[in-house]
Amino acid sequence: MFGKKKPVEKIDKEQLELIETAQRRIKQKKRLYYHFVIFLIGALFLILLNTVIGIGEQTKIWGLDWFVFAILAWLFLFVFHLFNVFITHKFMGKSWEEAQLSKLVAKQKERISKLQAEVEKTHPLESTALTEKKTKVHKNLTLIAAAGENDTIGKDNQLIWHLSDDLKRFKTLTSSHCIIMGRKTFESFGKPLPNRTHIVITRQQKYQVPPGVIVVHNIEDALDAAKNDPQPFIIGGGEIYRQAMPYADKIELTRVHERFDGDAFFPKIDPSVWMETENISHQKDGNHKYSFSFVTYQRR
Ligand SMILES: NC(=O)c1ccc[n+]([C@@H]2O[C@H](COP(=O)([O-])OP(=O)(O)OC[C@H]3O[C@@H](n4cnc5c(N)ncnc54)[C@H](OP(=O)(O)O)[C@@H]3O)[C@@H](O)[C@H]2O)c1
Numbered sequence: 001m002f003g004k005k006k007p008v009e010k011i012d013k014e015q016l017e018l019i020e021t022a023q024r025r026i027k028q029k030k031r032l033y034y035h036f037v038i039f040l041i042g043a044l045f046l047i048l049l050n051t052v053i054g055i056g057e058q059t060k061i062w063g064l065d066w067f068v069f070a071i072l073a074w075l076f077l078f079v080f081h082l083f084n085v086f087i088t089h090k091f092m093g094k095s096w097e098e099a100q101l102s103k104l105v106a107k108q109k110e111r112i113s114k115l116q117a118e119v120e121k122t123h124p125l126e127s128t129a130l131t132e133k134k135t136k137v138h139k140n141l142t143l144i145a146a147a148g149e150n151d152t153i154g155k156d157n158q159l160i161w162h163l164s165d166d167l168k169r170f171k172t173l174t175s176s177h178c179i180i181m182g183r184k185t186f187e188s189f190g191k192p193l194p195n196r197t198h199i200v201i202t203r204q205q206k207y208q209v210p211p212g213v214i215v216v217h218n219i220e221d222a223l224d225a226a227k228n229d230p231q232p233f234i235i236g237g238g239e240i241y242r243q244a245m246p247y248a249d250k251i252e253l254t255r256v257h258e259r260f261d262g263d264a265f266f267p268k269i270d271p272s273v274w275m276e277t278e279n280i281s282h283q284k285d286g287n288h289k290y291s292f293s294f295v296t297y298q299r300r
Contacts, residue, residue, distance in 0.1 A: 032085050039078050043071045137299060138223055138247050143234045144173060145241060145266050146254035146292070152262030153238055157188045160262060164287050166254045169294065170235075173252060178226035179233050180219075182240040183207065199225050201240060219243050238264035251297040258290045275300050 046067040049055045059066045146166055147153050154160060175195050183202035191210070192198050198213045199222045207215050216222045219240075226232035234244040245267050251274060253266070278296035282288065 028085050032081055035078060035081055039074055042074060043067075046070050136247065137249050138232075139249060140231050141223070141234065141244075141248045142173075142231065142250040142252055143241055143245060143248045144170060144252040145236055146256060147266040148256045148258055148260040148262070150259045151265045151268070152260040153236065153241075153266050154188075154264040155260070155262040157184055157264075159188075160260045161256060161290060163254070163256070163290065163292060165282060166292065166294075169254070174233050174235065177231050177233055178229040179235045180222045180226060180240070180244070181235045182237050185235065185237040185240070186213075188237075197226075197229070219247065223247060236264075238266065242267045249299040251295075253295045253297065254292050255295050256290050256292045269297060273300060274298070 050057065050065055050067045056066050061069055145153055146159070146161075146163070148160070152160065174193075178197045178199055179193070180199045180201065183200055183204070186198065186200045186209075192213055198209075200207070200209060200213060200215050201217065201219065201222050202215060203217060205217070209215055214225050216225055223232070234240060234248060251269065253269075274297040276295060277298045279293055281293040282291060284291045
């Protein structure tokens, strides 16, 4: 019996403005049309006034009847009106069109950023892939890390495990190269590692470091500082791995086969972006409390 209420269509401000301007435009054109009709009737009336009724029959200007000049003057006014409608007040005005265009662009940008935020929330891996596409990948830039099964890499600014073969491998791979790291990782060493160029990323403008250590304030500057090294490494920690991943084209990951409590993590490795190219497993032994694997990933 009580049917559903019809939803009231909402017209937003821009649509209303568009309708009002269109209505004004129709009125302008209508007025021009009426002007044209009145002009035709008026001109005929002036001709009749002169030729039939005989008003001003004797009045001539340069040998021409006065109504010719009257009609020409009116015609001039009509042409001015026509010009005004079609040229000066071109369809809705240029500035109006430009304003509409920039509003439209702003709306589209807002929609895109909303969609991006949604994708980041619901599909974090895909969104990383999207960001990676936007960033310039650096050839041979390698992320080197050791992470537990749950991606833990550290706790209280320290490593969680001691695996001597992993440390040896780290030393072999990184020696004589640039190693890029976050300020916290740098501080976790106590002193710089021998035979490597340290590039430390910090937001602190006056961060003090021992001689030879390079301080930069963002990833791009770190990569720039390492540009003469054919094989620079990103050595952590969690914040820096996350930000540098889109630039890297290789990951050397030591996967420790255990879950650990921690407060720093390696970012998720998206299999649609990264391909496993090598996997060497290492069992537990007297020197190694946990089993682990050296896994190499190459960007697809
Ligand atoms: N298992 C592994 O392979 C491995 C490797 C390395 C480290 N770790 C562990 O990871 C933990 C440290 O990682 P973390 O994530 O806490 O810290 P981190 O990444 O080492 O350093 C974070 C710091 O880097 C600076 N930073 C980050 N992004 C920046 C940016 N965009 N611009 C400028 N500066 C920026 C900031 O320094 P300021 O605060 O000075 O501005 C920030 O506090 C430790 O537990 C460490 O032992 C593990």
